[in-house]
Amino acid sequence: MQNKIRIKDIAERAGVSTGTVDRILHNRGKVSKKAREAVEKVLSEVDYKPNIHISGMSLKRKYRIIITMPHIFPGEYWESIRNGILRALEEYQNIRVDYQIITYNQYDIFSCRSIFDQIIKMEADAMIIGPTFAAETVKLTNELDKRSIPYIFVDSAIKQSFPLAFFSSDHYTCGYLMSKLITSIIPKSSDIGILQAVRIGNESANTTVLRKKGFMDYLSEKKLDNKVLSIPFSLLEPEKNNFFLSQFFKENKNVGGIVVLNSRGNIIANYMYENHIDNIKLVCVDLTQPNIEALKKDKIYFLIGQEPEQQGFMAMKTLIEYLVFRNPVQVENYVPLDILTKETINYYREFNEAIFG
Numbered sequence: 001m002q003n004k005i006r007i008k009d010i011a012e013r014a015g016v017s018t019g020t021v022d023r024i025l026h027n028r029g030k031v032s033k034k035a036r037e038a039v040e041k042v043l044s045e046v047d048y049k050p051n052i053h054i055s056g057m058s059l060k061r062k063y064r065i066i067i068t069m070p071h072i073f074p075g076e077y078w079e080s081i082r083n084g085i086l087r088a089l090e091e092y093q094n095i096r097v098d099y100q101i102i103t104y105n106q107y108d109i110f111s112c113r114s115i116f117d118q119i120i121k122m123e124a125d126a127m128i129i130g131p132t133f134a135a136e137t138v139k140l141t142n143e144l145d146k147r148s149i150p151y152i153f154v155d156s157a158i159k160q161s162f163p164l165a166f167f168s169s170d171h172y173t174c175g176y177l178m179s180k181l182i183t184s185i186i187p188k189s190s191d192i193g194i195l196q197a198v199r200i201g202n203e204s205a206n207t208t209v210l211r212k213k214g215f216m217d218y219l220s221e222k223k224l225d226n227k228v229l230s231i232p233f234s235l236l237e238p239e240k241n242n243f244f245l246s247q248f249f250k251e252n253k254n255v256g257g258i259v260v261l262n263s264r265g266n267i268i269a270n271y272m273y274e275n276h277i278d279n280i281k282l283v284c285v286d287l288t289q290p291n292i293e294a295l296k297k298d299k300i301y302f303l304i305g306q307e308p309e310q311q312g313f314m315a316m317k318t319l320i321e322y323l324v325f326r327n328p329v330q331v332e333n334y335v336p337l338d339i340l341t342k343e344t345i346n347y348y349r350e351f352n353e354a355i356f357g
Helices: 007-014 018-025 033-045 077-091 109-119 134-146 171-185 206-221 238-251 265-274 289-296 308-325 349-356
Strands: 063-070 097-104 126-129 151-154 165-168 191-197 228-233 255-260 281-285 302-305 332-334 338-340
Touching: 007 018, 007 033, 018 033, 063 077, 063 109, 063 308, 077 097, 077 308, 097 109, 109 134, 126 134, 126 308, 134 206, 151 308, 165 308, 171 206, 171 255, 171 281, 171 302, 191 206, 191 265, 206 228, 228 238, 228 265, 238 265, 255 265, 265 281, 265 289, 281 289, 289 302
Parallel strands: 063 097, 063 126, 126 151, 151 165, 165 332, 191 228, 191 255, 255 281, 281 302
Antiparallel strands: 302 338
């Protein structure tokens, strides 16, 4: 039905003018709250998908969009962002979009450089970028700026770049929050471990840098003297992780809590479970399937979500509407930070919808 219903039909059912419906659909001009609610109710009832009518070359044109992000694995963070992008493309199926997703190894700076060097030579009307390394991203975006190619960031924003928009959580605040949470549930004098990814090129991810700064600033502001210890782990050589963790727990007996500043909290949660370490609290980030399982089994105490699917959806939606309509764009777009526990995860709508449809 959504492919046949007209703006006129929606207006009649909602009791408003066709001009009001047009303003709501294209998010332009002022509309009363009552009219908006009436139109949105009709749109929901008919499962309306935008059948965008535009004239001239814009209607016939195909838009080339390049999407680059870290490798995508089932049940993990970047799959959720990719799913959001695909959902937006489905909603705007009447716009001709030729898209290509090109991924890189986020734990290897040379993989990132190689992929970005390839991308800059490609023809594109716009790009969506999931950045990891700051300097490499700035190099890419400088070239895009020279070629007047608009780009949108997902997951984090990079300083010294000038994106059309970005959709991300506030990673500094995330780290600050994780510090507040962990220090509230561990003994006052205990040490805190931070899981630190080993990366080829020895450069930290932009998100990790921001979260760690927020984490340390909270401790400093509250004048807390907990000793902070680094715990190495490797996704490139996972066989080394048992050794890394065994050495850490052998050498550090005063650890009361551990935070994981990336999506791999399940690695240390599973190690602690298998080795019967049950006196240390974990605070982790990202609602990946492995992290959700660890949370439900009480291996993780607090888990912070940052709506990755919504980030991907809004990035592609914003980009399409900008390319087609040249709609004004809000540059800074932060998603909420949600704190989940094993008692609340089954009621978390975003998680259940993402997993069970």
